[in-house]
Amino acid sequence: ASASKLEWRERSTSTNDELAALVRSEPSSAWPEFSVLATDVQTAGRGRLGRVWTAPDGTMLAVSVLLRPTSAGIRSADALGWLPLLAGLAMSRALRILGATTELKWPNDVLIAGRKVCGILCEVVDDDAVIVGSGVNLTLSSTDLPVPTATSLLLEGAAHDADAVLAAYLSELRSLYEAFGAASGDAVVGGIKDAVSADCSTLGKSVRVELPGADTLSGVARSLDDDGRLVVDVDGRLTAVAAGDVTHLRY
Ligand code: ATP
Structure with missing residues (x-):
């Protein structure tokens, strides 16, 4: 397989939208699995159900990763149920490596001390392309927070360098996804269900x-x-x- 791409943009409307447009307009060989588009200035970020995801310029890492679950032997039904959780777990682990005490809020948020530091948005582009987008609050100050339920790595005293977050996240995502793919998308066999459950603070609440x-x-x-x-x-x-x-x- 050709090497995956990592494109850093000075700014982006939405990294999910821009990566989806590229994937749709170019042959799939140009965009292998694990191609990444990222920025720290996102001007039209989206959450689930058309909700808005915002942060002042330069304070948030937006990263979108292309996965091709069908090619990796994962049935699309399995992919859709588990990929947002798998991405959340990858981010939770990555931020923990950087010194934050994280937890997963089902289905798509990573929290620190009960506040949202990262949101995940998984979108299907076509039969064999799913884009996993994450927005991580790096350096928002308390007056920058778009909602009172948000927080940032800086506010929580964790490392908040965009490159470090990106590298740790991609490495965690890759190893979790490879285990999932090796188990043909069976989250129980791949250990994904247990791993997600262990991090998911929603359980028991x-x-x-x-x-x-x-x-x-x-x-x-x-x-x-x-x-x-x-x-x-x-x-x-x-x-x-x-x-x-x-x-x-x-x-
Ligand atoms: P909820 O948290 O309301 O149950 P959700 O977690 O599914 O919903 P998403 O749709 O993933 O929310 O994200 C959009 C919501 O996240 C927005 O409605 C807003 O409340 C909040 N939000 C927007 N920007 C940020 C940010 N930078 N950090 C944390 N939260 C944000």
């Missing part, structure tokens, strides 16, 4: 899961099922919720 429309589900988060869904105990009845169906998850 009382949660309120907001679903599309006005529906909510209140109960205790018990475990992850084999598809990466959150199993919630609502008065003794177990219900599995898929990330794609959740609009908000609150503790």
Whole structure:
């Protein structure tokens, strides 16, 4: 396989959007797995469900990684349930190496001391291209925080150099993804389910899961099922919720 690319941009509207456009417009041989587009100035970052992801210029690392799960022998259903969690775990581990005490909030956030330091956005580009985007708050000050539930590596006293975060994250992501691929996307066999569960502070907590429309589900988060869904105990009845169906998850 050809070497993967790492493109650093001085600025980007959205690293997910720009990488997706490149992947769509050029032959797949030009964009092998683990091609990366990154910036620290993102002008139109997105969260899930059209929500906005913002940070002052130069204070946040936005990094998008191209994966080709089908080529790696992973069924798309397995990929979609687990890749956001796998990316979150990779970021959680990377930030821990840099001195932060991190935890995973299912389905797509990395927290420090209960506040969001990183959000993950996985998007399907085509049958064999998934883009895993992350936004990591590096140096936002307390007055820069877009929402009171956010924090940054600087505020938490951890190392916050963009290159160091990028290198640690890509290395953790690669080894987790290789284990997942070697297990053909079986998260149990690949050890991914146990590894994610161990880092996931959502488990054991009382949660309120907001679903599309006005529906909510209140109960205790018990475990992850084999598809990466959150199993919630609502008065003794177990219900599995898929990330794609959740609009908000609150503790
Ligand atoms: P929620 O946290 O509300 O349950 P979510 O975790 O799924 O939702 P995303 O859609 O992943 O949220 O991210 C978008 C949300 O993140 C925004 O609505 C905003 O509240 C918050 N946000 C935006 N920019 C940042 C940032 N730099 N750091 C932390 N949080 C941010």
